[in-house]
Amino acid sequence: MARKRIVIVGAGFGGMAAAKALKGADADITLIDRTNHHLFQPLLYQVATAALSPADIATATRALLERQTNVTVLMGEVTGVDAELGLVKTTDTADLAFDWLILATGAAYSFFGHETWAADAPVLKSLADALVIRERLLGAFEWAESHAGHQDIGGALTFVVVGGGPTGVELAGTIAELCRSTLARDFRRINPASARIILFEAGPHLLSAFPRRLSGYARKTLDALGVEVRTGVAVDHIDADGLAAGRERIATHNILWCAGTTARPAAKWLAAEAAKNGAVKVAADCSVPGHPTIFAVGDVASSDAGGGRTLPGLAPVAKQQGSYVGALLKARIAGRREPRPFHYRDLGTLAVIGRSRAVADFGWLRLTGFTAWLTWSLVHLMLLVDFRSRLMVYANWSWAWFTHGRGARLVVRHD
Amino acid sequence: MARKRIVIVGAGFGGMAAAKALKGADADITLIDRTNHHLFQPLLYQVATAALSPADIATATRALLERQTNVTVLMGEVTGVDAELGLVKTTDTADLAFDWLILATGAAYSFFGHETWAADAPVLKSLADALVIRERLLGAFEWAESHAGHQDIGGALTFVVVGGGPTGVELAGTIAELCRSTLARDFRRINPASARIILFEAGPHLLSAFPRRLSGYARKTLDALGVEVRTGVAVDHIDADGLAAGRERIATHNILWCAGTTARPAAKWLAAEAAKNGAVKVAADCSVPGHPTIFAVGDVASSDAGGGRTLPGLAPVAKQQGSYVGALLKARIAGRREPRPFHYRDLGTLAVIGRSRAVADFGWLRLTGFTAWLTWSLVHLMLLVDFRSRLMVYANWSWAWFTHGRGARLVVRHD
Numbered sequence: 083m084a085r086k087r088i089v090i091v092g093a094g095f096g097g098m099a100a101a102k103a104l105k106g107a108d109a110d111i112t113l114i115d116r117t118n119h120h121l122f123q124p125l126l127y128q129v130a131t132a133a134l135s136p137a138d139i140a141t142a143t144r145a146l147l148e149r150q151t152n153v154t155v156l157m158g159e160v161t162g163v164d165a166e167l168g169l170v171k172t173t174d175t176a177d178l179a180f181d182w183l184i185l186a187t188g189a190a191y192s193f194f195g196h197e198t199w200a201a202d203a204p205v206l207k208s209l210a211d212a213l214v215i216r217e218r219l220l221g222a223f224e225w226a227e228s229h230a231g232h233q234d235i236g237g238a239l240t241f242v243v244v245g246g247g248p249t250g251v252e253l254a255g256t257i258a259e260l261c262r263s264t265l266a267r268d269f270r271r272i273n274p275a276s277a278r279i280i281l282f283e284a285g286p287h288l289l290s291a292f293p294r295r296l297s298g299y300a301r302k303t304l305d306a307l308g309v310e311v312r313t314g315v316a317v318d319h320i321d322a323d324g325l326a327a328g329r330e331r332i333a334t335h336n337i338l339w340c341a342g343t344t345a346r347p348a349a350k351w352l353a354a355e356a357a358k359n360g361a362v363k364v365a366a367d368c369s370v371p372g373h374p375t376i377f378a379v380g381d382v383a384s385s386d387a388g389g390g391r392t393l394p395g396l397a398p399v400a401k402q403q404g405s406y407v408g409a410l411l412k413a414r415i416a417g418r419r420e421p422r423p424f425h426y427r428d429l430g431t432l433a434v435i436g437r438s439r440a441v442a443d444f445g446w447l448r449l450t451g452f453t454a455w456l457t458w459s460l461v462h463l464m465l466l467v468d469f470r471s472r473l474m475v476y477a478n479w480s481w482a483w484f485t486h487g488r489g490a491r492l493v494v495r496h497d
Numbered sequence: 498m499a500r501k502r503i504v505i506v507g508a509g510f511g512g513m514a515a516a517k518a519l520k521g522a523d524a525d526i527t528l529i530d531r532t533n534h535h536l537f538q539p540l541l542y543q544v545a546t547a548a549l550s551p552a553d554i555a556t557a558t559r560a561l562l563e564r565q566t567n568v569t570v571l572m573g574e575v576t577g578v579d580a581e582l583g584l585v586k587t588t589d590t591a592d593l594a595f596d597w598l599i600l601a602t603g604a605a606y607s608f609f610g611h612e613t614w615a616a617d618a619p620v621l622k623s624l625a626d627a628l629v630i631r632e633r634l635l636g637a638f639e640w641a642e643s644h645a646g647h648q649d650i651g652g653a654l655t656f657v658v659v660g661g662g663p664t665g666v667e668l669a670g671t672i673a674e675l676c677r678s679t680l681a682r683d684f685r686r687i688n689p690a691s692a693r694i695i696l697f698e699a700g701p702h703l704l705s706a707f708p709r710r711l712s713g714y715a716r717k718t719l720d721a722l723g724v725e726v727r728t729g730v731a732v733d734h735i736d737a738d739g740l741a742a743g744r745e746r747i748a749t750h751n752i753l754w755c756a757g758t759t760a761r762p763a764a765k766w767l768a769a770e771a772a773k774n775g776a777v778k779v780a781a782d783c784s785v786p787g788h789p790t791i792f793a794v795g796d797v798a799s800s801d802a803g804g805g806r807t808l809p810g811l812a813p814v815a816k817q818q819g820s821y822v823g824a825l826l827k828a829r830i831a832g833r834r835e836p837r838p839f840h841y842r843d844l845g846t847l848a849v850i851g852r853s854r855a856v857a858d859f860g861w862l863r864l865t866g867f868t869a870w871l872t873w874s875l876v877h878l879m880l881l882v883d884f885r886s887r888l889m890v891y892a893n894w895s896w897a898w899f900t901h902g903r904g905a906r907l908v909v910r911h912d
Binding site for chain 2: 117118119135136137138140141142144145148149151153154155156157158174175208209210213220224225227228229267268269270271470473474477478481487489490491492493494495
């Protein structure tokens with residue numbers, strides 16, 4: 083019998099966990115991703131706000147899998163799947179033949195049909211995104227210092243974050259600290275502390291996935307940091323001059339989009355049934371109904387969680403599903419008993435709001451403030467994928483905590 | 498008497514030293530640079546070869562001068578100088594009026610009239626350059642792994658460095674180590690150790706500014722690392738397919754240009770007398786003849802060193818000249834006795850060739866090998882501008898030394 087060929091699309095939490103779970107499996111595994119790195123997305127907002135460098139939270143995928151000789155890592159863009167022939171189509175290399183396919187392509191941000199807004203409201207999903215946002219944030223202050231007195235100063239020093247989920251809250255809080263503290267003494271002609279930071283959330287509460295008390299704490303903390311929080315207000319329009327929302331018209335050149343997400347187009351590749359956000363509906367073993375050799379894990383999968391709910395688009399779900407499918411295939415290849423249907427183990431959720439301020443929800447325990455922040459810091463340090471990243475993030479955080487500084491305040495591109 | 502206005506153009510070693518020497522001076526100082534950061538150029542090749550992150554060797558200029566309240570830092574591009582009216586013209590802000598002007602604009606690479614080569618032979622002067630080179634280097638291996646068997650594999654895995662000065666030698670040595678050691682186990686379809694690295698030098702010796710014995714050591718070390726060194730061979734032509742030099746035609750998509758430098762156009766701004774490389778000829782006090790209120794320091798200045806020679810384009814020269822002019826103006830403002838004519842104090846030169854291999858020339862002492870490398874490492878750690886950079890570089894170096902790894906192996910841009 084020929085050695086089984088497994089293709090994994092995407093080197094995020096789901097795809098990487100699947101590859102690692104297949105360690106030692108008697109199979110030829112190909113892991114393809116359009117970047118060359120595995121990214122620790124939960125800390126991406128810290129790259130966007132100049133606290134960390136890209137290399138602190140991203141590691142070359144092939145370096146992480148160096149010793150796992152049954153895996154070939156490729157950098158390339160997948161354009162489709164031929165389920166019948168068992169082929170993954172890519173732009174960059176020959177078609178990849180598979181016996182089993184694991185789709186772990188993740189999600190992108192959605193502008194709810196207003197795709198033209200994207201040019202003026204960058205999103206935060208990749209390292210490239212984070213560097214674009216960093217350059218824009220820092221560039222806004224540089225422009226203002228060079229153009230003190232200019233009529234556009236107000237727009238240059240107004241920062242709007244759209245979306246009150248964890249990423250939106252983290253960004254708004256961190257930008258506020260950047261203005262009020264890190265940059266406060268560095269300018270002579272403008273006062274960074276006078277910058278406006280506004281956070282829009284269409285729903286009634288920030289951090290809607292958290293218990294109400296923690297949402298309330300997040301709001302109070304952002305208030306104290308000087309962030310203007312607008313809940314229950316949807317954004318109507320965005321262009322280069324600013325944004326309209328409800329009765330308000332805000333002049334700004336700095337809008338960050340952290341609102342709804344949409345799954346990447348794997349469902350279309352398979353003509354499979356999809357949830358409202360485009361995610362592939364999967365069976366209890368993460369396989370795609372009608373395609374027993376194809377699995378979907380993480381944000382690109384829509385998994386029934388009972389009671390009409392689906393599993394949330396969180397890193398732990400992707401990791402656990404990836405490990406599950408990897409283990410399932412490894413058992414299948416070895417002819418061992420396969421694991422029981424996938425069951426998500428909720429280990430709790432965390433969100434950080436600012437220096438020494440966070441919320442943590444473990445179900446049986448809910449924390450706010452410094453204790454939650456310390457928990458958040460330790461958990462995230464431990465979750466980083468390699469020793470080097472832990473060392474670098476720890477060093478950067480320690481330095482930043484004591485000095486209020488940000489180590490990566492760089493504008494690198496020239497236009 | 499009105500407070501004196503001093504404009505400094507360029508935040509490299511020369512401009513930054515001038516600004517710092519003016520600490521406490523009763524003057525309004527404006528420091529303008531086209532980037533927002535002070536860059537430690539001697540380690541830029543380590544960013545280009547994925548060993549360090551940009552933030553490890555670059556710090557926001559305004560953060561470095563945060564406490565020096567007589568300095569305003571601006572990010573902007575200078576386009577000319579009106580010496581008569583005492584104005585610096587910029588694209589980004591209103592004209593800057595000066596009583597004294599310090600030009601510290603540095604040098605760029607020169608293609609000796611073949612400016613079209615630039616597209617296929619990137620240079621290494623700025624952080625943006627270093628990231629372009631890093632993406633190309635790493636991208637070449639990624640492309641090769643995806644296209645094993647393709648006819649262009651040879652060109653993808655051939656790396657040519659043009660110019661055998663310190664930067665060329667450092668790059669060639671580091672790329673060789675990257676191929677032979679760091680990347681060796683990370684690919685399944687290609688063998689990175691089979692990559693060709695070729696170093697061209699038009700003159701008869703590598704590191705021509707060093708004593709002959711040290712040049713010879715550099716060559717032997719590069720030989721041992723598997724770098725093909727061609728001295729006495731000038732490059733005749735470069736295009737997207739490769740390079741022609743002497744009788745050789747080399748197919749390669751990876752050419753790095755580290756040959757001749759040319760001063761940035763300050764001499765033209767002043768219509769001042771320039772040396773062959775475009776540098777402004779300066780008097781013994783670094784002022785520009787005919788323009789007693791204008792000074793030039795560092796690579797943009799051509800300073801008589803006696804015997805028909807000029808001072809070399811090295812960081813220590815720029816730093817010492819910048820400090821000198823800053824101190825001179827500070828004394829002039831305070832009505833104190835001005836310092837004697839500038840005298841360059843040669844503290845020695847160093848160049849690194851690879852892991853644990855370097856050369857050091859202190860005149861009275863010449864070192865090679867591990868001792869020179871240790872000296873190089875310690876000196877460069879000490880010269881880094883702030884504590885955070887030292888900490889980060891030290892941590893990265895330690896990690897790399899023990900693991901042979903490179904921490905910043907990231908391809909960030911999508912084309």
